[in-house]
Amino acid sequence: MAQFISDIPQVFWDGLFVGSFYALIALGYSMVYGIIKLLNFAHGDIYMVGAFIGYTILTAIGGTFHMLGLFALIIVMMISMLITGVIGVVVEKLAYQPLRGAPRLAVLITAVGASFALEYGVAAIASPNPRGFPVRLDGDFVLVLGARVTIPQIILMLIAGALMIALDTYIRRTSTGRAMRAISLDMKGSLLMGVKVNAVISRTFFIGSALAGAAGVMAGAYYGKIDFLMGFIIGLKAFTAAVIGGIGNIRGAMLGGLVLGLVESFGSELVGGQWRDAFAFAVLILFLTLRPTGILGERVTERV
Amino acid sequence: MNSRKRTLGMLGVATAVLLATSACSGGLLGGGGGDKTDSGPIIIGMIVPTSGSSAPTGASMANGAKMAVDEINKAGGILDGRKLELQIADGACDAQQAVASANKLVSSGVVISVGGYCSGATLPTLPIFDKAGIPMIIPAANSQDLVKEGLKSVFLINGTGLQQSTAALTFIKKQGYKAVALVDDNTSYSVDITTETKKQIEADGTSKVVLKTSVNAGESDYSSAVRDIMGSGADLLYWTGYYQEGGLIIDQLRKAGYTGDIMVADGSADPTLATIAGPAAEGVYATMTPTPNTIKGAEGWIADYKAAFGDDPKPYSTQSYDAVRLAAAAFTAAGNTKTDDVIKALEGIKDFDAFSGPLSFTPEHTLANGGFVILVMKDGDFQLFDNLQ
Amino acid sequence: MTIDNSTESIHTVEGGGKKRGAAAWISSVFENKYIGLVALAIALLMPFLIATPYAINIMTTAAIFVVLAAGLNIVVGYCGLLDLGYIAFLAVGAYTAGIIAKAFELPVLFTLPAVVIMCILAGLIIGAPTLRLRSDYLAIVTLGFGEITRITANNLTITGGPSGIYNIPGFLSIGGIDFQNPIIFYYLTVLIVAGLVLAAARLGKSRLGRAWKFVKEDEDAAEAMGIHTYKVKLLAYIFGAVWGGFGGMLFASHLTAISPMSFVFLQSALVLMAVVLGGMGNMKGVVLGALAISLLPELLRDFAAYRYLLFGLLLVVVMVFRPQGLWPPRGAEAERTKAQREAAAFANGLKK
Known part of the structure; x- marks a missing residue:
């Protein structure tokens, strides 16, 4: 027990760090769900695709990188965000748009199919072997209240935070953001009021996928290993985070990510790391049955 | 009533087609195929993962085995010039897939199995090979469970846990x-x-x-x-x-x-x-166990491997290579490919020259000397x- | 029976104009009442055609896969509940059978009561808290349960941990006839599977089956018409679980070894694929879909690397162009085209 108490700051920080990845991916789930009530199963795989795009660019530019440092990594991340954003839009156009208004079961199955296609498409192109990321963020750690906090962790948290603040501002302050919120309230109504619904939905997919792509590059640079199935579990976790925060709610998704990270971290400290995933899913099930609206969510009703 | 007639007609046609084709194939009426013959190539089976996340390892194991087969065939084969033929089947590190592959190998008439990487997928294949009278030289899978049941036909050439x-x-x-x-x-x-x-x-x-x-x-x-x-x-x-x-x-x-x-x-x-x-x-x-690049005098082997497959040998390439050579040695010692003779020959192997050092088996059919370094x-x-x- | 007839007449009115010649013949063959018998006859005659251990093995595997697809069809096809963790029931069935049979050295058949009870329990445990949820939450939660089942099996001692359970005793052996003989076991499996498929199909036509279809088409309306939707959904879940348990029992005695690796999400997705491709709700189609999904990879081994890519793309393409599945149940056609028309109209509206 004494061991556990002295570990608390470390457990807290580890949870917070992983949670910020969850949050970044959860945003895409939450935005898409909020607007067209679609559970985009392929979203976790966009994160994986982002990591592979970052890998490809970094491998292509090769040795020049090390001279440029962090700045170059951010540029590569932005390029990957653009590409994953476009991929997200293409997936939406090909797989989801034709089914708008179709039964939910059909759309869900399409999403599962899209996820498979992305995973095994990457496996077919890049081979199923795991890859070592060509660039890794190294740095010393500092002790904060007894927790080891590394410089790369701080940098990545800052990037994630900046992206989330930018998104929050975008949704609250711009006309596109307003249009998104309008569509999530009443799609047909917005259509009648002159909102270009399809364009706004595309933009939503673009932003959500770009954020996941950014998370993918960041994960590659931090953990150093990428493979074609890396998006599956984290996608489920991110969905869990979105549900915990209140799906459809942007700030809820951020909060949910951090909460899930903490819950997992403390959970595996108490019951053992091999139960970590089981723990996360148990939390999801508990939330869905006891408080399906999440922490910040509003009352949602099944669309008929 | 029309539909019933049509159904009966269809049934009749289906039966006739099936029976007609069964006469010339390995169906229940056509008699069993796949008897062990004393001439023609000796077929060696190998189950390794060629799909799924362990596929890269599977490929390097298959390469090691291929290399041994090629070398033996180039030297004129064994048992009065019979050539070896390697059949690779995918185990995918999944029990169901591995069982299907084991049955496939049994059907294609293999006389020995030199595969097995994931212990979990190798376990359910043991009784299938054993019942079919096919000895197994398992190159990589090394769970203690593999030899716990004491099957006479199972030999592990990787050190156990x-x-x-x-x-x-x-x-x-x-x-x-x-x-x-x-x-x-x-x-x-x-x-x-x-x-x-x-x-x-x-x-x-x-x-x-x-x-x-x-x-x-x-x-x-x-x-x-x-x-x-x-x-x-x-x-x-x-x-x-x-x-x-x-x-x-x-x-x-x-x-x-x-x-x-x-x-x-x-x-x-x-x-x-x-x-x-x-x-x-x-x-x-x-x-x-010693890998090729840690063994003195293996430089030539590594160069050959690279030339043949355009890739560096991986840890289990050597063991797969040795498994095939060991199988060939057992056939030669037994003078035939009959199950009991081959098992006896394998049990009698003394200080076989393998990458992991001189190889002999314990009564449990594991390595006498684990060879770990x-x-x-x-x-x-x-x-x-x-x-x- | 009256309902069946009326839907058939609607069907002929709607679809009669389109089908001519060979197409009409094929469709009438498939709609034939005795098609099931013909399929069973083919299955029983197959060993006379090829009896290599390999062929018998993949045919047995395919037959077990058919049970799974039939069970999932009850949940997804009849009742419209997307279950992404269906493989958990196969796991429950297989582990129950394996553990009990091994511990008491019983033939696997004798574990049947325990398997059924455990599967009903599992269905209740998973279904009871989740079936009140919105449909897409249900998908994720079932997926979560599937993973929890696998992780639990991997971490417990009674399930053998990661190595699982092996050397499971044979299915049954009376007076010298060992049912573990591959060919006898194949026949036994085919007969059990045929019985289960038939039972599932009957269930679909029963009073309960009609309630399921109502819930699938419009849950609120069903509730308003006095159907206890929660109870009805839970029943669909339990039936699905029991079918999965039967599959698990056959699975355990067929492979004689089970390990957590056999119960990954990918397997759930494959069963779902069979149900979707075959035409959700149509038992004949689902059986065909299951055979295709389990046999095609064996025939196309060379494309193993692209198998899942192809499956993924197929799911998208089928859903986009034929959301009712390749071979939908009779009678659903009329409503579906209406739904599609609506979707199209809505999409057009969005474009303007």
Whole structure:
């Protein structure tokens, strides 16, 4: 027990760090769900695709990188965000748009199919072997209240935070953001009021996928290993985070990510790391049955 | 009524077609095919994962076996000039797939099996081969469970978890480690080694197990394991899982400031460990059977392998190569390919010249000498550190 | 029966104009009442055609896969509940059979009561808290349960941990006839599977089956018409679980070894694929879909690397162009085209 108490700051920080990845991916789930009530199963795989795009660019530019440092990594991340954003839009156009208004079961199955296609498409192109990321963020750690906090962790948290603040501002302050919120309230109504619904939905997919792509590059640079199935579990976790925060709610998704990270971290400290995933899913099930609206969510009703 | 007539008609046609074709194939009416013949090529079967996440290892094992087959055939074959023919089937590290593949190999008339990588997928194939009278030389899978049932036709040429943990303990005592942390990835093979190692360390008593825990394969963040290891005060971490997770754990552990030593088991003794872990992998020890690049005089073999497959040999390439050669030696000693004679010949093998050293079998059909050595990671590749002799 | 007839007449009015010649013949063959018998006859005669251990093995595997697809069809096809963790029931069935048979050295058949009870329990445990949820939450939660089942099996001692359970005793052996003989076991499997498929199809036509279809088409309306939707959904879940348990029992005695690796999400997705491709709700189609999914990879081994890519793309393409599945149940056509028309109209509206 004494061991556990002295570990608390470390457990807290580890949870917070992983949670910020969850949050970044959860945003895409939450935005898409909020607007067209679609559970985009392929979203976790966009994160994986982002990591592979970052890998490809970094491998292509090769040795020049090390001279440029962090700045170059951010540029590569932005390029990957653009590409994953476009991929997200293409997936939406090909797989989801034709089914708008179709039964939910059909759309869900399409999403599962899209996820498979992305995973095994990457496996077919890049081979199923795991890859070592060509660039890794190294740095010393500092002790904060007894927790080891590394410089790369701080940098990545800052990037994630900046992206989330930018998104929050975008949704609250711009006309596109307003249009998104309008569509999530009443799609047909917005259509009648002159909102270009399809364009706004595309933009939503673009932003959500770009954020996941950014998370993918960041994960590659931090953990150093990428493979074609890396998006599956984290996608489920991110969905869990979105549900915990209140799906459809942007700030809820951020909060949910951090909460899930903490819950997992403390959970595996108490019951053992091999139960970590089981723990996360148990939390999801508990939330869905006891408080399906999440922490910040509003009352949602099944669309008929 | 019309529909009933049509149904009966269809039934009749279907039956006629089936019966007609069955006469000329291996159906119940056509008599059994696949009898063991005394001429023509000798078919060797090999189940390795050629799809799924272990596919790269499977490919390198298949290459090792191919190389041995080519060499033997070039030298004129065995048993009065009969050639060897290798049939590779995908096990995908999945029980169902492996059973299907085992049956496929049985159907195509193999006389010996030289495959087996994932213990979990290899286990259910044992009774299938055994019933069909096909001896198995298992090159990589090394769970103790494989020989627990005492099937006469099963031979392991990779050291078992028990032998590997004995090697680990010898090294731990030699280096004088006091506090050992054991971490596995919750797969059959990996848990086998940590459990055996824990037992042995506790029975020995000169050092202590301060932590034994499992992680889930396939994740990226192992901070919980890192905390446990840091908190346990271990001066040696023994990781027994595969290199994918091993690389991540080593990297994260070093970043967190772990200063103790790290040792990995044979599943992680792969150069890819260094690609994933980066500089943190330097100085990592491994319990492993000798790999080609640690064996003096194997340079020629490595060059041949590279020339044939355009890739470096991987840890289990040598064992697969040896499995085929061992099979050929057993056929030669037995003078035929009959099950009982081959098993007897394998049991009688003495000091067969294998990469892992002189090879003979114990009464349990495991290696008499596990042949484990200690490797160390230097400049991104494993090199021989201590042969434990 | 009256309902069946009326839907058939609607069907002929709607679809009669389109089908001519060979197409009409093929369709009438498939709609034939005795098609099931013909399929069974083919299955029983197959060993006379090829009896290599390999062929018998993959045919047995395919037959077990058919049970799974039939069970999932009850949940997804009849009742419209997307279950992404269906393989958990196969796991429950297989582990129950394996553990009990091994511990008491019983033939696997004798574990049947325990398997059924455990599967009903599992269905209740998973279904009871989740079936009140919105449909897409249900998908994720079932997926979560599937993973929890696998992780639990991997971490417990009674399930053999990661190595699982092996050397499971044979299915049954009376007076010298060992049912573990591959060919006898194949026949036994085919007969059990045929019985289960038939039972599932009957269930679909029963009063309960009609309630399921109502819930699938419009849950609120069903509730308003006095159907206790929660109870009805839970029943669908339990039936699905029991079918999965039967599959698990056959699975355990067929492979004689089970390990957590056999119960990954990918397997759930494959069963779902069979149900979707075959035409959700149409038992004949689902059986065909299951055979295709389990046999095609064996025939196309060379494309193993692209198998899942192809499956993924197929799911998308089928859903986009034929959301009712390749071979939908009779009678659903009229409503579906209406739904599609609506979707199209809505999409057009969005474009303007």
